[in-house]
Structure formats: C-alpha cells, structure tokens
Amino acid sequence: MPVLTRLIPSPVVVDIRPGALNDLAGVLADQRICSSTGKLAVAISGGSGAVLRDRLAPSLPGAEWFEVGGGTLDDAIKLADAMKKGRYDAVVGLGGGKIIDCAKFAAARVGLPLVAVATNLSHDGLCSPVATLDNDAGRGSYGVPNPIAVVIDLDVIREAPVRFVRSGIGDAVSNISAIRDWELAARERDEDIDGLAAAMARQAGEAVLRHPGGVGDDGFLQVLAEGLVLTGIAMSVSGDSRPASGACHEINHAFDLLFPKRAASHGEQCGLGAAFAMHLRGAHEESAHMAEVLRRHGLPVLPEEIGFTVDEFVEVVAYAPQTRPGRYTILEHLNLNTDQIKDAYADYAKAIGS
DSSP: OOOOOOOOOOOSEEEEETTGGGGHHHHHTOTTTSOTTOOEEEEEOSSHHHHHHHHHGGGOTTEEEEEOOOSBHHHHHHHHHHHTTSOOSEEEEEESHHHHHHHHHHHHHHTOOEEEEESOOSOGGGGSSEEEEEETTEEEEEEOOOOSEEEEEHHHHHHSOHHHHHHHHHHHHHHHHHHHHHHHHHHHHOOOOOHHHHHHHHHHHHHHHHOOOOTTOHHHHHHHHHHHHHHHHHHHHHTSSGGGOSHHHHHHHHHHHHOTTTOOOHHHHHHHHHHHHHHHTTOHHHHHHHHHHHHHTTOOOSGGGGTOOHHHHHHHHHHGGGGSTTOOOHHHHHOOOHHHHHHHHHHHHHHHTO
C-alpha cells in the first residue's frame, strides 16, 4: 500500500501570545508533555531568569531550578549531570537562545522531553533540532530532538532589549536567500530539495519581510515568532539546516571565525549576508527591497554599520565557503576572487544607496 502522508516532527503545543507565560503551568500539566507528578527541571540564566523564577515558582511547586552559566558545551554537560541526580518528567529551558540550546542538549543527554520558553526572538534555534554550543574548537552544532512544546509570551518579548528582535528579523528574512541557494544547488548539483521544508521556510521569511508593522507591534512580533518557529520545524522536516542556511549563514560564520571579538549579532550578520547574496545572484530588486526592510527595522545592510571596513568584508566573503564544506551556494557557484568580490560589493552598496 502506498504511503500517502508522512509524519512531521513538531511540538505538540505552540503558544504564542501576550500573557502566555501566565498559563505555563497549564501547558506543563498537559499529559502529552508531563506526568501528573509535575517534577520538572527548569534551566534558567543567572540574570533575567532569576526574575522569572520568582514570578513562576509559586505555580510550579514540583520544579527544581538550575542556573546555567553560559552557552558552552561544558555548561550543557554540567546541566545534564546535575539533572541525572533527580527524577524528572520534563526539562524546561527558560530564557534566550543560549539557555534553550543548553537545555536542548542536556534534555537529549538524559532522555527527557524539552519545553522551550523563549524570552527573546534573536534567532530561529528556539524550535530547531539543533543545539549550537561553544566548544574548545570554536562553536559546534549538535543534533537534538525538537522541543515538545514552545511558549512565547509577547509581553516578555517586548521587555527584552530591542536588539534581540532585530536579530530575529535578520535571521528570518535570510531564509529567502537560503532557499534560493538550495534551488541553485538542485539545478547545478542535483541536490534534493524537500518542497515542504522549503515552502515553510520561504513563507516564514516572506511574512516577516512583507509585514508593515514594527518591532513594538504585537501583530509583527506574532508573525516574527511564528516565522522563527516554522523555520525550526522546516529544519526538522528536511533533517538539515538547508531551509535556513545558505551563503547568508556562511558569511555570518566567517564573521564569527575571523573576528570573534568584534562580530555583531547572528541575525544582523545573516541579514546583511542575505541582502548581499541576493545581489550576487542578480536579484537586484529583491536585494534592494530586503535592504530597505532591514534598514526600516534598524538592522545593518553595510559592513561599516557594524564596524567593519570594506576590505574586512571582502575577506569575510572570500573565507565564507570554508565555513560549510560541501554546501553549495551562490558563493561557491561564482567562486569570486577578492577583486571581483570588491567590485560586486561596490555595485551592491551603490544599488542599495549607501
């Protein structure tokens, strides 16, 4: 008998709205997520996490709270080792990307489901099957199960520094360029495309790109949060980061590796990388529109706006393909030398109005 459908790995609960945190205890009581004992291991940061602990602890009497030192592999292993000493039904990662990634890794290590409670929208990792952690060699990506539930309180998101929302915008919009790279690899290298994953990631990026609202609007934050969650699920569907990672992310990784102490936020670098990559592929109108939207939201579209010279940006773009060996994007396709990259950047800067 033919297989007519496929199972999609995704959370059983996605709660995105103002005030969602007030109902966290109800979400955790869902029998699909946690048993009736309510034994939870909650991972938090030492800063904003402490405030949220004071707010939530009365409604989670069966929880044990674990403070996570940072976003390193060692931090995640320490968290997992600490949780092994107790018996829990689920792990809750409460905080930003570093806390959630540590909680993802630790939950996978001890074999427990994870509930992701995001306090900012800085990138698409909050619902992805990947934990990104700093290690002795720099930074690594580790495969983990998807969160079983995602809770995003838009009131809490608005209280976070606006730079986190801007970073999430850049990461979401970069999907559009990443999908174009995936399509290029299919044409040039016969790489398989998962059409469902591509559609989810592309529409998530387009929804953010074309929304008329701003970083302080609930309607826009709702679309951004949903877009980041859908992008994470798209990566699960494809079993790869391809739906959200192309030349844009290669450029981001190159910034991080070449200039680790000066690098900007993940989303700022991805947004800039995406706009430039779209220009490289000849999509000049789309590149200019992307740059216009990024600027409207306060994101950089030129390297000078994040403290880099043109020569440094040329170095970043030239190095970028080395960050993801085997990945085929517009950068690998064009294989530009430094003089050609510099000329392409001059055209890009002129086209978007430097």
